[in-house]
Amino acid sequence: MKRSCLAVLALLASLCACGQTVAGSVPGAAGTETIVLPRADQPKPHRPTLERLKREAAASGRPLEEVVKRYAARLAATASPRPTDFDGYDPAATEPAVAIDGIPYAELVDLGTFARSEGISYEEAIDxxxxxxxxxxVIDELHAEFPDEISGVAYVDDHQGLRVGFKGPIPARAIELARTLPMEVTLIGGKGFSAAELRxxxxxxxxxxRSRPEVATVTAHADDETGRVEVTVQPKVMPDDAEEFRRGLELxxxxxPHITLQVTLSADSIAVPQQGPQ
Structure with missing residues (x-):
């Protein structure tokens, strides 16, 4: 089942992090190489219809979201052989193929909801x-072409950029694909591990x-930036000596060797208990 657009948007927002813009190839950490494709050199989004609708909204004094909805309804009603009730017509629900400048209308609806939840304008959400x-x-294509090389993909700089890591050297094809994105892309090679290995x-x-009798609950997070698996364990009985307890787990x-483990003990429950192998 596909994730909803809102879920994707929430994920994108959670992935955003502040970053600095650097042009060209820049030095990386020891053993790594970094190539930065500046946003100024990347393709610009071409959205002539939305630009026209923005002007129409400004001239009429109506919200852009309303103007977009009415345009999508007219577009869908014209394209559909079925009779429709224009006033109550919801092309997002009945015509999933309707798109404006390549953006599915269902996503434009979700962008409106997302904008309200984040306290930003509809225009900013679209941008x-x-x-x-x-x-x-493009990201799916990168994963498909380099399943054993991709170490991680993350949005940065408030979703204005993308960071892509590779276990080994940066593939030329990856640079080619990255040049099609309308944002700054930072490619980092030589990370030493892949996302598959990290998982x-x-x-x-x-x-x-989960198979250890002394463990009540456990949760883990894989950091694809550092190659560290961060594990939080709730013991059934908190030990006096945390280090001795960790050694006793025999992880x-x-x-x-480029992937490391970091184990933290917690007195509080941090996950739903699950039974290990019987």
């Missing part, structure tokens, strides 16, 4: 998140801990 479908296609390390340690170490 920041309107290319999510095309961005996602495997996380799954392995979580599975192991399986990742096969890849």
């Amino acid at each position: 920041r998140f309107g290319s999510q479908s095309s961005d996602s296609r 495997h390390a996380q799954d392995t340690v979580v599975s192991w801990l 399986p170490q990742p096969d890849n």
Whole structure:
């Protein structure tokens, strides 16, 4: 089942982080290489219909969201052979193929909801998140072409940029794909691990801990920036010596030395208890 557009938007917002703009190739951490594709050199979104609707909204004094909805309804009603009630017509629900400047109308509806929840304007929401479908296609293509090389993908700089990491050297094809995105893209090669290896390390340690009788609950997060799997464990009985308890867990170490484990103990429940193997 596909995730809802709102869920995707919420995820995108949570991935955003502040960053600095740097042009060209820049030095990276030891053993890494970094290529920055500045936003000024990237393709600009081409949205002539939305620009026209913005002007129409400004001239009429109506909210842009209302103008967009009426335009989408007319577009869908004209394209559909079915008779429609214009006043109550919802093309987002009945005509999923309706799009404006390549943005599905259903996403434009969700952008309005998202804008209200975030306290930003509809125009800003479109500017920041309107290319999510095309961005996602490129990101999916990167994952599909380099499943064993991608170490992580994250939006940065308030969704104005994208960071893509690779286990080894940056593939030329990845640079080619990144140049199609309407935002600054930072590509980092030589990370030493892949996202698949990081997930495997996380799954392995979580599975192991859930089988341990002294563990009540466990949760984990894989940091694709550092290659660290951060694990929080709630012991059934909090130990006096945390370090001795950690050693006693006999955690399986990742096969890849570039991936590390960090274990924190918590007296509070941090996940739903799950039974280990019987």
